[in-house]
Amino acid sequence: MKRVKSKQHTKTRLKIVQVISPSAQPLPSNKGGTEKAVYELTEELVRRGHDVTLFAPAGSKSSAKLITYTGTGILTRRGLANFVQRRLPENVDIIHDHSFRSVLGLKNLSIPTVCTIHLPVKQQVRYPVYVSRRARKIMGKNRGYYVYNGINLDEYEYSTQKHDYLLFLGRIIRQKGILEAIDIAEKTGKSLVIAGPVKNPLFFQKEVKPRISKNPNISYVGAVGGKKKQDLLKHAQCLLFPTLWEEPFGFVMIEAMACGTPVLALNNGSVPEVLSDFPHMICSSVDEMIRKVKRPAYPAPSALRKYVDSRFTNARMTKQYLKIYREVIERWDST
Missing domain, CATH: 3.40.50.2000 (Glycogen Phosphorylase B;)
Incomplete structure (x- = not known):
């Protein structure tokens, strides 16, 4: 042509x-x-x-x-x-x-x-x-x-009402930091909801599922979308994003913040850019993430929503x- x-x-x-x-x-x-x-x-x-x-x-x-x-x-x-x-x-x-x-x-x-x-x-x-x-x-x-x-910010439900659980939402693969998210839940005693598609069944069966089965505070709800995803995002106390790789962007981070939910993340890939207005939510190690879950100093939900509206x-x-x-x-x- x-x-x-x-x-x-x-x-x-x-x-x-x-x-x-x-x-x-x-x-x-x-x-x-x-x-x-x-x-x-x-x-x-x-x-x-x-x-x-x-x-x-x-x-x-x-x-x-x-x-x-x-x-x-x-x-x-x-x-x-x-x-x-x-x-x-x-x-x-x-x-x-x-x-x-x-x-x-x-x-x-x-x-x-x-x-x-x-x-x-x-x-x-x-x-x-x-x-x-x-x-x-x-x-x-x-x-x-x-x-x-x-x-489209209008498609994301905003809430100031947070429930007492941490959220991991993403593909269930090693690079996304699913094992690190479980570590954080185990060492803080917090409830953790895991949502997302299993992309490596062998990894899930051998390394992820046994740890979920042993901990009543951890649940896996599968891949989610629509109303269920909105509810998980807007009511989570915090989204965990312990990415281990060169994450080009990390869409779920802006989705969570649009819902007024803070994001605690490892300093890899694009994380410093996506969370640039909230540097205290960027961590250099899993131990630092654990400390910040134990003693939270999360940004206000309204500040998170406003930030996404201004940039993403x-x-x-x-x-x-x-x-x-x-x-x-x-x-x-x-x-």
């Missing part, structure tokens, strides 16, 4: 293509950060009057023009790239590739293509966008852009992406 170069950056209304991986959850989804970000960005672009086409998994819903994936071979790089290229609308101004392997960004297309790198991977694409400064530094060697993920909304995210789109289009048209 060819694109005629012109003064496209002066247009008020852009023609934008958003592409998410076929392996993602159908949109909208509250089970994955990438899915949330792509959905909120797409909806906000449409609200602002842009002409948006979204390539997404079957079962997705959107205000944009929706093209859902069908056929065999779609999960391969070539299959996905061919599927999208055959169905691109005419006169597209920019493509935004959210696929986990940046399959369109790695193609030599005649349309400027921005790639958000949602995972901690190094992709050699022309216009990369990372979801934190830290991710851009580590994965991109400070090349490209960064934009924080954003949420879908409106702010979309404004930053539109600025990048126009800059990339202008650079593209000047070559």
